[in-house]
Amino acid sequence: MLKGWRMGWTQTVRGQSGTLRQWLRLRALLGGALVLLAQGLSADMLTIEITEGVDQPVSIAVVPFAGAMDDGLDVAQIVRNNLRRSGRFRAIEPEDMLSSPQNATQVVYRDWRLIGAEYLLVGVVEGTVDGRQRVTYELFSVLQGKRLRGEVLTSSATQLRNLAHRISDQVYAEITGIEGIFATRILYITEVGVGDERRYRLNLADADGYNARVILESVEPIMSPVWAPGGERIAYVSFETGAPAIYVQELSSGVRERVTHWPGINSAPDFSPDGKQLAMVLSKDGNPEIYLLHLESRQLRRVTDHFAIDTEPRFTPDGRALLFTSGRGGRPQVYRVDLASGRVQRVSFQGDYNARPIPLPDGRSVVMVHRRDGVFHIAVQDLERGNVRVLTDTSLDESPSVAPNGELVLYATQSRGRGILAAVSVDGKVKFRLPSSTGDVREPAWSPLTP
Amino acid sequence: MMPMTAPLRTLFLSLVFALLAGCGSRGGVAPEPDSDQLPPAVEAQGMQGADQSGAAGQEADRAGAESFGVGDDGAISSATLPDLSELGTLVYFGFDDDNLQPEFRDLVLAHARYLIANPTQTLLLEGHTDERGTREYNLALGERRAKAVRNLLLLEGVPASRIRVVSYGEERPANPSHTEAAWDENRRVELKY
DSSP: OOBOOOOOOEEEEEEOOHHHHHHHHHHHHTSOOOOOOOOOOOOOOOEEEEEOOOSOEEEEEOOOOOOOOGGOOOHHHHHHHHHHHHSSSSOOOOOOOOOOOSSSSGGOHHHHHHTTTEEEEEEEEEEOTEEEEEEEEEEEEETEEEEEEEEEEEEEGHHHHHHHHHHHHHHHHHHHOOOOOOOEEEEEEEOOOGGGGGEEEEEEEETTSSSSSSEESSSSSSEEEEEEETTEEEEEEEEETOOOOOOEEEEOOOEEEEEOOOOOEEEEEETTTSSSSSEEEEOSSSOEEEEEETTTTTTTEEOOOOOOEEEEEEEEETEEEEEEEOTTTSSSSEEEEEEETOEEOOOOOSOOEEEEEEEOSSEEEEEEEEEEETEEEEEETTTTTEEEEEOOOSSSSSEEEEEEEEEETEEEEEEETTEEEEEEEEESOOOEOOOSSSSEEEEEEEEEOOO | OOOOHHHHHHHHHHHHHHHHTTOOTOOOOOOOOTTTTOHHHHHHHHHHTHHHHHHHHHHHHHHHHHOOOOOOHHHOOGGGOGGGGSSSSSEEEOOTOOOGGGGGGGHHHHHHHHHHOOOOOEEEEEOOOOOSSSSSHHHHHHHHHHHHHHHHHHTOOOOOOGGGEEEEESSSSSSSSSSSHHHHHHEEEEEEE
């Protein structure tokens, strides 16, 4: 259970000279917590621009859903955008459609064959007596002339957008055989302003960039956001006290706890697959080493012991080992440590800089930052055969985060001198960018699938 | 680790010269305790120790800009104390390197003398890196750089209890540009009183 300060959605850490005295008084009052509530902070919003899709995208017609539209929220349009942005679909525009069926009885397959649609999605949105929204949808294969699936979903009006994402997930999974990730969320760090106005923000948004909000704002750096399994808690590093410390925060309540603040480095948290332990880097014993903290018992266990830098630990999907970055070979490379035996094995051998390993959900490959010809890219290495494929053609690429279905990698890169997020599919076929309305964007963290 | 190229060495030497001569306008001057340039959290630290910093500042003022002999083995009197504002406070490093370059030894030794002569004075060493490489690795690298400076201060007899080390990795660049020149400026340790 989380103990700590109860806070709203938005927290601000302040230290401006004007408010310094008040702030110090407050700090004394709170016993060291340098956190204030703030209202009306607008988050730095991301938009998605597809730069590369598959050669032969699947064509789908999503007919405008009949019935009530809540505040102009167009469910069919959201589904269309989601599928289009996946890079694997071509969504036919409503003005090119020959008919507007709302259910199976109204579908004439010939109308859809004529305009080259392989799949057809129709639906109805209705308001219920208790003020909720009921959405019925049906998916058809035009080529086979058959209804593939249908469903009735109910949600509150405010969750209609989420419902559109869930329909997108179902359609995507039905057609591609891959789990959909449109209903997931992302965390990311933004840096805005310069000099005294410089602020670091931890943001939370839907995977399509909507519903962005600030979780934490600080004049000091915020780093390394990561999700706990289940998507209800997160961990991150904040320098708000003047030194790095690791915090664990519950998203729904805003309750958070500072779990470590040893002298020196406290960084790179990662939750174990069962959510009970936090892997992390501490330099309290003189050198950056990897530790495991049991969150309930508070037991701290040291995992590595080497005079070189050991950092960026990540649990393997089975929870039995950690992948990490170490400079023990003279240059940063990826290693694996077995948690039962403590045995360390080198994993990466191609190139002179491989770091920040993120295992794919199947445990067979690892995504990492890889330097080739002096340029930092995102690459994927097959753990059995050892071969490395470079996925990105951008430069200064870092902080890869893998989508929960293992299909896409979100990462940070540079564009025209600014930090932006970009994504690439693990097969390298789909690429898109997520430019921000303001500031530098970095360190994305993709949420797990949520029920 | 990496051999330094001739132009790079020249750059470092000229930087040292500029800093020792008090011309390091870009944050190269030791900030006043209440300076706006200090990051707020460090400012908060400064507030807590404001009395000490103020006293040390006045002492340094009395000493004025009088030169002091680097490498002088004699006892240090307050008259030979350096003016903090004229003493270089930036130590630069090579790419992916945490070794203290010989060019910066004298600067660190001067700080050691200052700290020994001012037993109440504490020092914050901030380690920084350029943006290349991963953020967490750079956080560790920044700490190793700050500790390279700290180790020399300890060797000179400054008590460990008076030196605090914080690494910011690549999070607080001195120059936000994405050029070789900016990266040279960003691989640094800042000495802050």
